[in-house]
Amino acid sequence: MAQKEIVIIGGGLAGLVSAYLLAKSGKKVWVIEKKSYPFHRVCGEYVSNEVKPFLIKEGLFPENPTAITKFRLSSLSGKIAELPLDMGGFGISRYSFDHFLYLRCKEVGVHFQLQTQALDVKVKKMPLNFSVFLDTGEVWDAGLVLGAFGKRSRIDKAMNRPFIEERSAYIGVKYHVRLDYDTDTVALHNFEGGYCGINAVENGIFNICYLGERAALKKFGNIPAMEREVLFKNPRLKAIFENGEFLFDKPEVINEINFSNKNPVENHVLMLGDAAGMITPLCGNGMAIAIQTGRMAAASVLKYANHLDIEQAYSLAWISTFKQRLSIGRGVQKLFGASLASDFAVSLVNYFPFFARQIMKQTHGEDLV
Numbered sequence: 001m002a003q004k005e006i007v008i009i010g011g012g013l014a015g016l017v018s019a020y021l022l023a024k025s026g027k028k029v030w031v032i033e034k035k036s037y038p039f040h041r042v043c044g045e046y047v048s049n050e051v052k053p054f055l056i057k058e059g060l061f062p063e064n065p066t067a068i069t070k071f072r073l074s075s076l077s078g079k080i081a082e083l084p085l086d087m088g089g090f091g092i093s094r095y096s097f098d099h100f101l102y103l104r105c106k107e108v109g110v111h112f113q114l115q116t117q118a119l120d121v122k123v124k125k126m127p128l129n130f131s132v133f134l135d136t137g138e139v140w141d142a143g144l145v146l147g148a149f150g151k152r153s154r155i156d157k158a159m160n161r162p163f164i165e166e167r168s169a170y171i172g173v174k175y176h177v178r179l180d181y182d183t184d185t186v187a188l189h190n191f192e193g194g195y196c197g198i199n200a201v202e203n204g205i206f207n208i209c210y211l212g213e214r215a216a217l218k219k220f221g222n223i224p225a226m227e228r229e230v231l232f233k234n235p236r237l238k239a240i241f242e243n244g245e246f247l248f249d250k251p252e253v254i255n256e257i258n259f260s261n262k263n264p265v266e267n268h269v270l271m272l273g274d275a276a277g278m279i280t281p282l283c284g285n286g287m288a289i290a291i292q293t294g295r296m297a298a299a300s301v302l303k304y305a306n307h308l309d310i311e312q313a314y315s316l317a318w319i320s321t322f323k324q325r326l327s328i329g330r331g332v333q334k335l336f337g338a339s340l341a342s343d344f345a346v347s348l349v350n351y352f353p354f355f356a357r358q359i360m361k362q363t364h365g366e367d368l369v
């Protein structure tokens with residue numbers, strides 16, 4: 001089989017944005033995605049406005065998102081603090097957003113290999129090129145490979161990435177609900193060991209998504225019991241869960257959510273989005289970072305002909321833009337999921353809103369055009 005110019009493994013936001021920009025500039029691009037669009041994913045579905053100008057400019061801004069301008073926080077005991085958001089964001093389901101980007105990619109000629117998993121990537125040197133092993137038994141030769149396969153994939157194991165051996169304490173759970181709640185607000189409600197985000201997406205639907213402890217699920221045996229025994233201790237969450245009309249038969253659930261450091265380039269593969277490192281969800285900008293890495297990777301590929309120059313440009317751009325944001329995000333997460341810390345966070349927002357805003361700012365970027 002002839003060598004493919006660019007192969008992107010994973011068709012989430014990072015993979016789709018990079019595929020779109022590269023194909024639009026005349027590159028021949030193949031995306032391997034293990035699912036097929038549209039599909040639901042565990043995600044809070046609040047997108048920071050830092051990427052809005054870029055999405056509008058590229059014709060990638062979805063049609064019917066909900067504008068979000070306010071932030072609400074509650075402690076374990078239900079104490080509330082509210083703050084206007086300096087930058088703000090929009091709510092859109094991944095079901096709609098990823099599907100919309102997929103259709104835009106098809107329009108500019110991206111080739112998709114759906115319902116297919118990449119199992120491994122091997123590098124051949126002199127000249128540098130790649131073999132991508134698929135679960136169909138095929139092996140694709142590629143001139144360049146971008147890894148956009150999310151926070152954790154079996155390909156991480158095949159590539160011997162160190163974080164893969166660590167067990168994570170967290171699980172993620174997501175629902176779509178109809179609810180009488182403020183559409184202009186993203187709320188974060190604390191509970192013992194975690195926090196739950198609520199915001200509107202499209203068509204009057206709300207996303208409820210929480211990061212909880214694997215140990216709590218083990219202790220209480222199943223998700224409804226864990227929610228009753230742990231989440232409902234926060235009266236705000238109890239009211240939301242009891243008044244919502246739940247639209248899924250069962251929640252979307254993931255485990256092994258790991259916030260460890262990763263490298264933006266591994267074995268000559270450029271890592272994008274969560275595959276390069278995941279920011280803690282409460283910062284509400286993992287999607288914006290995924291989009292930005294897609295743009296950065298495409299810019300490096302389009303600027304340089306030599307593979308090592310591409311790697312170096314992308315690595316430097318990634319480290320200077322995201323390394324500190326991810327590390328501050330890990331620090332801020334310590335203010336969540338425990339009684340005293342969450343009371344402190346609520347007091348900080350209520351009495352020292354300037355400091356709270358400065359901390360938020362540190363985990364977000366400037367407007368991306």
Ligand SMILES: Cc1cc2nc3c(=O)[nH]c(=O)nc-3n(C[C@H](O)[C@H](O)[C@H](O)COP(=O)(O)OP(=O)(O)OC[C@H]3O[C@@H](n4cnc5c(N)ncnc54)[C@H](O)[C@@H]3O)c2cc1C
Nearest residue numbers: 010012013014034044045046118150153172273274286287
């Ligand atoms: C509980 C929770 C809440 C969150 N809330 C928010 C929020 O409100 N706002 C926000 O901005 N961010 C949020 N995030 C983070 C956000 O979801 C991610 O940062 C973002 O989805 C990363 O995009 P990505 O393209 O890197 O990866 P993904 O969106 O995960 O896409 C990766 C894709 O690769 C595919 N794939 C994986 N392995 C293979 C393989 N071997 N072969 C082929 N395909 C493969 C997968 O099927 C998937 O489609 C949240 C995360 C969690 C866990």
